[in-house]
Amino acid sequence: MSDYQVLIVGGGNAGISAAAKLLLKNGNLKVGIIEPSEKHYYQPAFSLVGGGTFDINTTVRDEESVIPHKATWIKDAVATFEPEQNTLTCASGKKYTYDYLIVAPGIQLDFDKVKGLKENLGKNGVTSNYTFQTAPYTFECLENFPKGGKAIFTSPNTPVKCGGAPQKSLYLSSDYLRRKGFLKDSDVHFYSGGTIIFGVKKYAETLLKVVARYGIKTHFFHNLTEIDGERKIAYFDKVDTAGKFLERIEQSFDMIHVTPPQSAPDFIKKSPLAVPVVPNTPFFGWVDVNKNTLQHVRYPNIFGLGDASSLPTAKTGAGVRKQMPVLVENLLSLMDGKPMTASYNGYASCPLITGYGKIVMAEFDYDNNPMETFPFDQSKERYSMWLLKKYALPFLYWNMILKGQM
Ligand SMILES: Cc1cc2nc3c(=O)[nH]c(=O)nc-3n(C[C@H](O)[C@H](O)[C@H](O)COP(=O)(O)OP(=O)(O)OC[C@H]3O[C@@H](n4cnc5c(N)ncnc54)[C@H](O)[C@@H]3O)c2cc1C
Numbered sequence: 001m002s003d004y005q006v007l008i009v010g011g012g013n014a015g016i017s018a019a020a021k022l023l024l025k026n027g028n029l030k031v032g033i034i035e036p037s038e039k040h041y042y043q044p045a046f047s048l049v050g051g052g053t054f055d056i057n058t059t060v061r062d063e064e065s066v067i068p069h070k071a072t073w074i075k076d077a078v079a080t081f082e083p084e085q086n087t088l089t090c091a092s093g094k095k096y097t098y099d100y101l102i103v104a105p106g107i108q109l110d111f112d113k114v115k116g117l118k119e120n121l122g123k124n125g126v127t128s129n130y131t132f133q134t135a136p137y138t139f140e141c142l143e144n145f146p147k148g149g150k151a152i153f154t155s156p157n158t159p160v161k162c163g164g165a166p167q168k169s170l171y172l173s174s175d176y177l178r179r180k181g182f183l184k185d186s187d188v189h190f191y192s193g194g195t196i197i198f199g200v201k202k203y204a205e206t207l208l209k210v211v212a213r214y215g216i217k218t219h220f221f222h223n224l225t226e227i228d229g230e231r232k233i234a235y236f237d238k239v240d241t242a243g244k245f246l247e248r249i250e251q252s253f254d255m256i257h258v259t260p261p262q263s264a265p266d267f268i269k270k271s272p273l274a275v276p277v278v279p280n281t282p283f284f285g286w287v288d289v290n291k292n293t294l295q296h297v298r299y300p301n302i303f304g305l306g307d308a309s310s311l312p313t314a315k316t317g318a319g320v321r322k323q324m325p326v327l328v329e330n331l332l333s334l335m336d337g338k339p340m341t342a343s344y345n346g347y348a349s350c351p352l353i354t355g356y357g358k359i360v361m362a363e364f365d366y367d368n369n370p371m372e373t374f375p376f377d378q379s380k381e382r383y384s385m386w387l388l389k390k391y392a393l394p395f396l397y398w399n400m401i402l403k404g405q406m
Pocket residue numbers: 009010011012013014015034035036037042043044045046047076077078079104105106107129130131161162165265267305306307308315316317318319320349350351
């Protein structure tokens with residue numbers, strides 16, 4: 001007999017909500033969750049923390065408090081997978097066997113891919129909303145920003161969690177400077193390794209107007225490669241449309257908000273579960289799943305969920321909310337020997353913060369077609385969506401989503 005009927009790798013948004021939903025459907029299942037962290041974070045609020053409009057302490061809870069009470073928490077990190085033996089091995093050396101496996105360890109932040117970044121994060125005006133530790137420093141940088149100063153915001157050429165988050169920081173910071181009366185004398189730049197402002201045309205049109213309103217200078221095809229914190233200089237590689245190096249650009253800054261390069265976790269990349277393609281191609285290393293059923297393409301008793309999966313859509317908690325019920329339904333059908341009929345359509349959502357009290361609520365599918373929930377034009381900046389993001393969604397996350405009820 002296996003150690004667990006369902007074993008889950010990762011106790012983040014995806015892992016906890018899937019465990020909770022499975023146990024709501026069948027309380028007799030033996031479910032284990034492998035998660036090394038003592039803390040669980042509500043990461044979508046980090047953007048608001050960086051704008052000084054959300055308390056960082058309310059974005060974190062003890063992991064123990066979010067583990068469903070009928071599940072077992074294994075406080076360890078998975079190191080390797082032996083899918084032919086239905087076994088995995090943890091960093092402690094312990095092995096666990098399973099009947100079914102859900103793999104949801106999130107995305108890896110590759111701060112070390114930018115020279116000098118790790119050493120300077122949290123000082124010298126170098127910040128990032130991507131970690132609990134540094135999100136509050138973004139606001140500190142804004143408060144100390146000099147009149148006539150230069151602010152840089154970056155976005156890498158890799159997949160990132162919440163593709164809109166680099167711009168949320170850009171617009172919220174610009175609005176902060178506007179309110180302080182500093183914006184017209186400031187020099188605000190957006191350096192992106194991407195090619196366009198946003199993938200869904202309907203929302204991109206609004207964002208271009210927001211960029212113009214704040215007087216932001218945009219630079220696409222630019223990848224951050226190095227930061228000299230002492231001299232406050234950032235270096236970028238400018239590339240052509242084929243990604244070929246053109247020239248190295250040097251820019252001074254008073255503050256720089258960095259969205260780090262991101263990739264599949266290393267232990268997934270090296271595992272037999274990963275998409276078997278060459279390194280540095282878009283799908284390299286992610287958990288190789290069917291984009292509709294979420295079942296692994298080579299190991300039928302393994303499923304992938306959330307940011308670590310190869311699903312070709314934006315990596316968001318909102319996407320997880322729609323993936324998770326599909327996965328649970330299909331997994332339970334498989335356990336019962338029935339056909340898997342639930343299908344995920346790539347739904348993802350990104351509340352694009354365009355200023356204090358203003359959000360464009362982007363919602364779209366695999367083909368970048370808008371999939372809007374509300375009976376109004378969601379490409380408009382709205383206060384109601386700000387209230388949803390700042391108050392309703394955090395409440396729903398802790399009280400419904402993590403409990404498998406949404
Ligand atoms: C700044 C920022 C803003 C965002 N804004 C939004 C937003 O507005 N809307 C939205 O929908 N989404 C947003 N997101 C994205 C959202 O937080 C993620 O998409 C979501 O958390 C993904 O869930 P997940 O479970 O796949 O990953 P996570 O929630 O990151 O959880 C992964 C878990 O796996 C664990 N883990 C890692 N390695 C191992 C291992 N070896 N073994 C076992 N466990 C492991 C980790 O400790 C972690 O607990 C934002 C994220 C950030 C950082």
